[in-house]
Amino acid sequence: MKVTPKARIAAAALLITALSSAALTGCSASSSTTSGTSTGSSTLTLWTDALRAPALKAVATQFKKDTGVTVKFVIKDFATVDQDFISQVPTGKGPDIIVSPHDKLGAYVQNGVVAPIQLGDSASKYAKVAIQAVTYDGNVYGLPYSIENIAMVRNTALAPTAAKTFDDLISTGKASVAAGSAKYPFLLGLDPKQGDPYHLYPLQTSFGSSVFAQNSDGSYDASNLTLGDPAGVKFAAALKTWGAEGILNPNITAEIAATSFENGEAPYLLTGPWNIGAIKKAGIKYAIDPLPSAGGEPAQPFLGINAFFVSAKSKNKVAATKFLVNYLGTDAVQEKLYEVGDRAPALTSAFRKISASNPDVQAFGKVGLNGVPMPSIPQMGSVWADWGSAELALIKGQGDPATVWKTAVANVKAKIAG
Amino acid sequence: MAKTASVPKPPTPDKPRQSGRASTAASRRTAAGFVGGNRGTLGLVIKIILLGLFDAFAVWLVFAMSALQMWIPLAVTVVIAGLINWIYLGKGKRLPGKYLTPGVVFLVIFQIFVIFFSGYIAFTNYSDGHNSTKADAISAIQGAAQKRVPDSPTYAVNILRKDGQFYFIATDPKGVVSIGSDTQPLTEARNPTRDDTGAGTGLAGYETLTLSQVLSDQEKITAISVPVSSDPGGGSLRTDDASSAYLYKSDLAYDQKTDTFTDGSGAVYLDDGKGEFVTSGGQQLTPGWKIEVGFKNFTEAFTNTQLSGPLLRVTIWTSVFSIMSVLLTFALGLFLAMVLNHPTLRGKKLYRVLVILPYAFPVYLSGLVWAGLLNPEFGFVNQVLFGGAQIPWLTAPLLAQFSVILVNVWLGYPYMFLVCTGALQSLPEELNEAARVDGAGPWRAFRSIKLPLLLVSIAPLLIASFAFNFNNFNVIYMLTRGWPRFSDTTFDIGSTDLLITMVYKVAFGQGGARDYGLASALSILIFLLVGAISIIAFRRTKALEDIN
Structure with a gap:
């Protein structure tokens, strides 16, 4: 009486255990054999964001048809995908391929999570700056697909011709303010808390100043911080003047700047392709001009390059490389990605095709040719905060330009040294 | 009810079970008597299926682990699986175990493991550049060294x-x-x-x-x-x-026997015991790998001169911020709760909804909106409320501290209002009447009767609120990022930084490199601080309980 139910329970549990463990081990065995010897069941995992995934669906279907390899898209938050990638690759749970901006490459290499890829002869089909951007320590790591940069957007009703120099631009701007047709001579979005070295960089480079020295192959030399050189100090002095004259205003955030320009309150806005849609919608007649020089040297914006990278721990390197080089590096895919992102394609032929029909892309692309890739070296992370707050202090009129600038540079150096 | 199991009564299945012992007796009966019954069979079947699936999973784990030669986790799995089977197949004294086991399992997985893991991380050099195992590092170095x-x-x-x-x-x-x-x-x-x-x-x-x-x-x-x-x-x-x-x-050759890399010029890279390959001249290969470093992360928090200066100021400000936040939100919340609890007030529900509204916004959103409102030139506060004055709400050190507290009070008072309303409504009205009969005015009644009684139930919440505000990362980061910045340190620390945002900046913001080891060590230090304060505070609130 007492034993029977217990024995029954035990027997039944044992039976189910045996059955389902057979099923489970069967599953795992069959999956390992299929991926081990037979065809068509291997999968490439690709981390991307919700915007880009639909643009890649068609090519993934084609790839599956040709090779039998399924491409699985995992939607990730673009802002934190680099951190997830770095922490998950070592566990073996990371993806095979990731879409990422190139300026994270230094951190990826530093952590050993990306594998070099060989673009071979197809490397010459991409914009040179794009290949430079995905090159680190002499190895190419990514397949670039888009380039983005800022340019000078002009309200053609307020300023009919492009300014040659920044001084010209300011005098035109001041004239329209004096005439009462505009509220601000020139707009640039700053952050009242931390400045914005990215948007100010073209002005800075036009004084001949840069952050890090560049090697002959376009890579950055982390041991040579050039921020504090005499050209940099000259730029610092100019910042203080502009701040005093009200040309730069630390309280104008990126949102305020964009909205004011859309309301026709300023003849010029220094911005990127991301604001063009709204400007068009607001009915502003605009032109996209090259960046005028303030200090006599060429004004070089930072370039952001988006690229596909292969994980160092990918077990599907052949499939991943094939997918990248032969399928993603094609006009069709790069044009599709342009359609969802509005950024100039990195593949030269695709860029030509699109810019023939789209003057905005052409104009931004032309400015980008003079640009420099944003440094991807990990040391770059030490620079932003001090750089931005020094610029902010000077625009607000605090302190002597040389002192403020040198202090910031000394702080950066201390941080890089650790 | 029937606490004595020694006098067995006939089982009464429709009565709720009252105590462990009685129910044990009852369940013994039901197990024998109701096996054929509907409820018993169904329960039994579900039990068998769940247990069977669990065991199947355990068996599969054992196979998988033995293939990977993970002997210690394998032993742990076997012990745990055996224990769970023993609990659920048995009877009698194991009954409490049946109820406790699922909870304990989840506690171990989601709390204890996490705590011990971050504790363990504090003793490693886990950071950017020391991200994985030595084998991974060697293969990454070899891969990058292959140049076309x-x-x-x-x-x-x-x-x-x-x-x-x-x-x-x-x-x-x-x-x-x-x-x-x-x-x-x-x-x-x-x-x-x-x-x-x-x-x-x-x-x-x-x-x-x-x-x-x-x-x-x-x-x-x-x-x-x-x-x-x-x-x-x-x-x-x-x-x-x-x-x-x-x-x-x-350009690099790895020698497994000596565990060294040699480059084209003959320079030899040795494992320096710090999780990286370096030459005698200090040239280093990336990546390195994760190793255990003992108390290094803890000592660094105190020996780094750039840190120790601001650390004191930040600690004082953190205490001021959390104490002021708790006191002001509590005062405002209690005041509104008393006012809106008045029996003759009309439209109470509407007012209550309006008062609770800030609670409904996500902190991220509120932080950003307030940052916009407080913009010196274009913000609503200066433009409309101060007639166009340029008051630097977020950029002058003292004003920024004031603004941060102001916004936090705005965010935090609805919670205090909620709990105070609840507590007030549970106070017996007779006490109030008795006080009035004894000749106490409204203030006296509040001060001597209501407040002490309220504090009995609310003091623990105030302590929790203190601990929460002590680590209130979101408000600071969304509103000021901790700035305006101190000028006497190379770190990006500023006047409104709390300890937790400071830790975040030190561990994740310097050199772009994320240092999980240092971050874990610093969070453990903060935990000890908050824990100590809370224990002291809880001890003192015990005195309040004597009021009842």
Whole structure:
């Protein structure tokens, strides 16, 4: 009486255990054999964001048809995908391929999570700056697909011709303010808390100043911080003047700047392709001009390059490389990605095709040719905060330009040294 | 009810079970008596299925772990699985276990493991550049050291197989077809079959792999390195996509016996015991790997001179911020709760909804909105409320601290309002009447009767609120990022930084490198601080309980 139910329970549990463990081990065995010897069941995992995934669906279907390899898209938050990638690759749970901006490459290499890829002869089909951007320590790591940069957007009703120099631009701007047709001579979005070295960089480079020295192959030399050189100090002095004259205003955030320009309150806005849609919608007649020089040297914006990278721990390197080089590096895919992102394609032929029909892309692309890739070296992370707050202090009129600038540079150096 | 099991009563299934012992007796009866009954069978079946699935999972884990030779986790799995079976198959004293086990399992997985894991991280150098194991680091270094020989030709390759070994059949741009493997340098192939581009595709005696065969052996194929000649310095062919191969030379050689890398100039990179390969001259290879470093992360928090200066100021400000936040939110919340609790007030519900509103916004959103409102030139506060004055709400040190507290009070008072309303409504009205009869005015009644009674139930919440505000990362980061910045330190620390945002900046913001080890160590220090304060505070609130 007492034993029977217990024995029954035990027997039944044992039976189910045996059955389902057979099923489970069967599953795992069959999956390992299929991926081990037979065809068509291997999968490439690709981390991307919700915007880009639909643009890649068609090519993934084609790839599956040709090779039998399924491409699985995992939607990730673009802002934190680099951190997830770095922490998950070592566990073996990371993806095979990731879409990422190139300026994270230094951190990826530093952590050993990306594998070099060989673009071979197809490397010459991409914009040179794009290949430079995905090159680190002499190895190419990514397949670039888009380039983005800022340019000078002009309200053609307020300023009919492009300014040659920044001084010209300011005098035109001041004239329209004096005439009462505009509220601000020139707009640039700053952050009242931390400045914005990215948007100010073209002005800075036009004084001949840069952050890090560049090697002959376009890579950055982390041991040579050039921020504090005499050209940099000259730029610092100019910042203080502009701040005093009200040309730069630390309280104008990126949102305020964009909205004011859309309301026709300023003849010029220094911005990127991301604001063009709204400007068009607001009915502003605009032109996209090259960046005028303030200090006599060429004004070089930072370039952001988006690229596909292969994980160092990918077990599907052949499939991943094939997918990248032969399928993603094609006009069709790069044009599709342009359609969802509005950024100039990195593949030269695709860029030509699109810019023939789209003057905005052409104009931004032309400015980008003079640009420099944003440094991807990990040391770059030490620079932003001090750089931005020094610029902010000077625009607000605090302190002597040389002192403020040198202090910031000394702080950066201390941080890089650790 | 019936607490004595010694006097067995007939089971009364429709009555709720009252105590452990009685129910044990009852369940023994039901197990025997209701096996045939509906409820008993169903329960039994569900139990058998769940337990069976669990055991199946355990068996599968054991197989998987034994394949990976993870003996300690395997032993742990077996013990735990045995324990769970013992609990659920048995009776009597194991009954409490049946209820406790699921909770304990989840507690271990989601709390204890996490705490111990971050505790463990504090004793490692886990950070950017020390991200994985030594084996991973070595293979990453080797991979990055393989450099394509400049201007070398592209070879078209196919993969062949003979006796389980892989071969490259490589065609150079001139059309010469050669064959080679890991061990056999590249030699010209005689009479290969070619495709229409002239590239060699096969050779008698070798099997040409199809694409799907290649894909199923990808790892082995990408690891193949075919020397181009018997000279080891000549470089070797490698392929990433099994269709084109390139000539590579490595600038670093790894020697497994001595555990060293040697580069082309003869410099030797040794494992320095800090999780990286360095030369005697200090040249370092990346990446490094994760090792245990003892108390280094803890000592660094106190010995770094750039940190120890601001640390005191930040600690004082953190205390001021959390105490002020708690006191002000509590005062405002209590005041509103008393006012809106007045029996004769009309439209109470509407007012209550309005008062609770800030609670409904996500902190991120509120923080950003307030940052906009407080913009010195364009913000609503200056433009409308102060008639266009340029008050630097968020950029002057003292004003920024004031603004942060102001916004936090705005965010936090609805919570205090909620709990105070609840507590007020549970106070018996007679006490109030009794006080009035004794001649106490409203203030006296509040001060001597209501407040002490309220504090009995609310004091623990105030302590919790203090601990929460002590680590209130979101408000600070969304509103000021901790700035305006201190000018006397190289760290990006500023006047509104709390300890937790400071830790975040030190651990994740410097040099762009994330230092998980240091972050864990600093969070443990903060935990100890908050824990100590809370314990003291809880001790003191015990005095309040005597009021009841």
